[in-house]
Amino acid sequence: MTQHIEPAVRPENPRFSSGPCAKRPGWSAEALSDAPLGRSHRAKPGKAKLAEAIDLTRQILQVPDDYRIGIVPASDTGAMEMAMWSLLGARGVDVLAWESFGSGWVTDVVKQLRLEDVRVLEAGYGEIVDLSTPDFSRDVIFTWNGTTSGVRVPDANWIAADREGLTICDATSAAFAQPLDFAKLDVVTFSWQKVLGGEAAHGMLILSPRAVERLESHTPAWPMPKVFRMTKGGKLIEGIFKGETINTPSMLCVEDYIDALKWARDIGGLEALVARADANAGAVADWVARTGWVDFLASDPATRSNTSVCLRIVDPRVAGLDADAQAAFAKAMAGALDKAGVAHDIGAYRDAPSGFRIWCGATVETSDVTALLPWLDWAFVRELQSLGKAA
Template sequence: MRKPANPRFSSGPCAKRPGWSLAALEGAMLGRSHRAPAAKAKLREVIERSRAVLGMPAGWVCGIVPGSDTGAIEMAMWNLLGPRGVDVLAWESFSLEWAKDARDHLRLPEVRVLQAEYGRLPDLRAADWRRDVVFVWNGTTSGVRLPDAGWIPEDREGLAICDATSAAFAMEMDWSRLDVVTWSWQKALGGEAAHGMLALSPRAQERLKAHRPAWPLPKLFRLGQGVWEGETVNTPSMLCVEDALDGLRWAEGSGGLPALVARSEANLAAIAAWEARSPWASFLAGRPEERSCTSVCLRFRPGAAADEAGVARRMAAWLDREGVALDVANYRDAPPGLRIWCGATVERADVEALLPWLDAAWEACQPG
């Protein structure tokens, strides 16, 4: 069987863009201060190219922050929450973490957690938009995404705070229905880790100016005006900055966001055609319109495996040893199965080459 040319299907850090090599980093401003005019210009370029590729509306601001997407969403919550009650929609590991932060660490007095089991969305109609609402667009560890933003009213009173790290650059998002959007470089464009992006609508900017949190803010969480102009809170890696710029330039040259979305959806379609015929594998996400086109999560069909956890563990290890799929084990909190990244930097030909190997792994990893 033909092997994938690139066996990297990790859900983060994700595969580099097609054709990537170390030569892409030759322009990195190593050994220079990130405050030097030329270095700061590169940081601003990351911001502006990100705004352009994502189609961010006028009036929004965007900045580079520490701590990857986790740092970005935490900064948003610690700076913006408090004036209203909060609803947190949770249907996978990371959204559950944001719920714990709001309830147990910020200790907000009015927190509701609208939770669903892996593979499903909570009742979106139950969100109270007189309150602030925190949610992920795509469940990285469950493979369940929002089908659209129609459930978010345009005349909402609270803020729509969206962790979009495994959706940005791969899914269409209606920015008019959002107020805070976060993502990281290590996801859909295959950048390096440790850096996050935080974008605020005019409504969120007003909240940031007017609200003074009741809790102390660590220095790393303090959002000054300079953040939106490329003045990072801490020292960024200029090597990672160069890599992020390379990914953004590739995205632009590939046809922009519509092309990135199409590439991801084509990868999902390839797996869906195989899954429909598979006697052992099924999507963790039950509804087709809610199936992620980036973090594709597979589980076993009912009754297919007696020891699901054992079979899943052996399959992931077998695929790794064969050099056909690296880092495809399910997330530790998710139901047993496989998780295959299918974002825009993954070639459809590699997804198609992988599928027979999944069947071979299933056959090879049965007990006895």
């Protein structure tokens, strides 16, 4: 890496954003031509589309038949807020956090709901909490895959099968790219714009029978906004989980989600989606192993994400700079790659340590990841030269 020469090969699709993420291969607006636009979502065509989206979600994610699946407003955030506001307060809560979104759930539980019996278990960016410490006699809230830190739980073996409390899992960057053990999960939330590259603003809420039992037996101590209400007269509003959404969904977005689900089904379902994400993350891992200036933010290979792959600069010529200068260097690299048209939106999350975040979910082609990596080397040398530090 002694010359400032552009690589010969470019990614065909430079979209490596961690959300909204790249559309499925071969996508075009024509895929949305069957959307029932200008029709009520309560009319027969709209209800059929919403039910189809729920049925395909169950099929692809391999959700048990006795779990409810609902389409809810406000993306993954809305789904998590609905779950926490509706379910918490019946017993103590352990909240696990190792990145910004998990920290957001801590804020909601402690400062907004103001629950008193709360344990907060936290780890810094790139690390994960000791998974032997949660107490499953309590409710446990955690993020399966930390989008902003590139850290994920390795599996669900740490979750007690005979738990007394509920497990509430934010799975928005894991669903469709990492196997989810639903027997260990009582609430699962995610959004369409991550692994399947759908459009934003809609969330998915999956409830186990144990979560439904809690909803029907527990009345929260706080007022419940209409958009969060899932029960009436002490009984679950079943229509929410059959496509009768709480508020008006975008049927264009619903059609786009169905298109992505059908693509997932046609390429081999969940196993194929996981394999695609694993191949993408594996290409980055191979490059990191032979590249001296960069390393993963996640220190333990067992907890490294295969979707939101986060990297940091470890070369002493950059790592020895102060934090602001390091951030400026990484930002300049990301800007150069964006301007060259080979990688859009790969800068680290604003609250995370400086570096890069490359989305490697299932809609990304491994050939594009492979083509991107020499460009990272190019941008690194380019910025070193601008500092007068190139070898």
